[in-house]
Amino acid sequence: MKVALVTVGDELLAGDTVNTNASWLGERLTGRGVAVDRVTTVPDRVDDIAGVVREYRDAYDAVVVTGGVGPTHDDVTMDGVAAAVGVDLAPSDEALAYLTEHGGYAADDLTEGTTHLPAGARVIHNEKGVAPGCVIDSVYVLPGVPTEMKAMFASVAEEFAGDEPHTATVETPEPESRLLDRLSAVRERYDVAVGSYPGETVRVKFTGTDEAHVADAADWFRERVETAESPPAAED
Missing domain, CATH: 3.40.980.10 (MoaB/Mog-like domain)
Structure with a gap:
C-alpha cells in the first residue's frame, strides 16, 4: 500500500x-x-x-x-x-x-x-x-x-496495512564517504532497503519484510565496518 x-x-x-x-x-x-x-x-x-x-x-x-x-x-x-x-x-x-x-x-x-x-x-x-x-x-x-x-x-x-516491516541498525564512527563501497556491496547482496544517516556517528538502517534477511544483511555489514565494540574486519 x-x-x-x-x-x-x-x-x-x-x-x-x-x-x-x-x-x-x-x-x-x-x-x-x-x-x-x-x-x-x-x-x-x-x-x-x-x-x-x-x-x-x-x-x-x-x-x-x-x-x-x-x-x-x-x-x-x-x-x-x-x-x-x-x-x-x-x-x-x-x-x-x-x-x-x-x-x-x-x-x-x-x-x-x-x-x-x-x-x-x-x-x-x-x-x-x-x-x-x-x-x-x-x-x-x-x-x-x-x-x-x-x-x-x-x-x-x-x-492502512501492508507487509510487516523488520529493521536492524548498525552504527559506525567511520565517515559516510568511506562506507560507499560496503553500502553498495550490501545492497547488491541483499534485497533490503538501506538508509545511511550521518551524525555524530553514521547510522545505517536495514529494512525489509523478511526478518532473517534483514538480520543477515545487518550482520554482514557490521562485520565489515568499525563499530564501538570492534575494529573493522577484512573485506571480501
Whole structure:
C-alpha cells in the first residue's frame, strides 16, 4: 500500500509551527507496513489543496490530509478536497447529530466549517475537538491539531496495512564517504532497503519484510565496518 501525506497550513510553510503531524503519521504508517512515498505541504488555498490532492489521489492507494479543518476563515481544506474529487460541500446530518448529542454543542452555535463535508463523504468523528474529519474516494481528511489528529487516525488505522516491516541498525564512527563501497556491496547482496544517516556517528538502517534477511544483511555489514565494540574486519 502506497500513501501520500498532505499537510495544510500557512503556519507550516512560514516555520511558525513545526510539522510534527507528518513525522508522526509517517512513523505510524511505516510501522503498519505502508510505504509513504510523498509528504507535501501546501498553503491555506483551495486551488493548491485541490491540485495536489487530485494528483495524489490518482497516483496512490490513499491520501492523508491534515490541517485546515474547522470553523475559521482559513480552514479551507474541505473545500479543496471537495473540488479535487468533483463534489460540493453539503450538510452532514451525522456530523451535526454527533456534535449535538455527544459533544454537547447547540446546533445554533455550530458553523458550516464543522457540519459541512464533501457530499458523499464518510464522517470520522472528532473525539478530542469539534471539527469532524472524513473519508472520500481514498482521501482521508484529519484535523491539524495533533491530539485531535492522533485520536482520529486511531479510528481508521486498521484501513492502512501492508507487509510487516523488520529493521536492524548498525552504527559506525567511520565517515559516510568511506562506507560507499560496503553500502553498495550490501545492497547488491541483499534485497533490503538501506538508509545511511550521518551524525555524530553514521547510522545505517536495514529494512525489509523478511526478518532473517534483514538480520543477515545487518550482520554482514557490521562485520565489515568499525563499530564501538570492534575494529573493522577484512573485506571480501
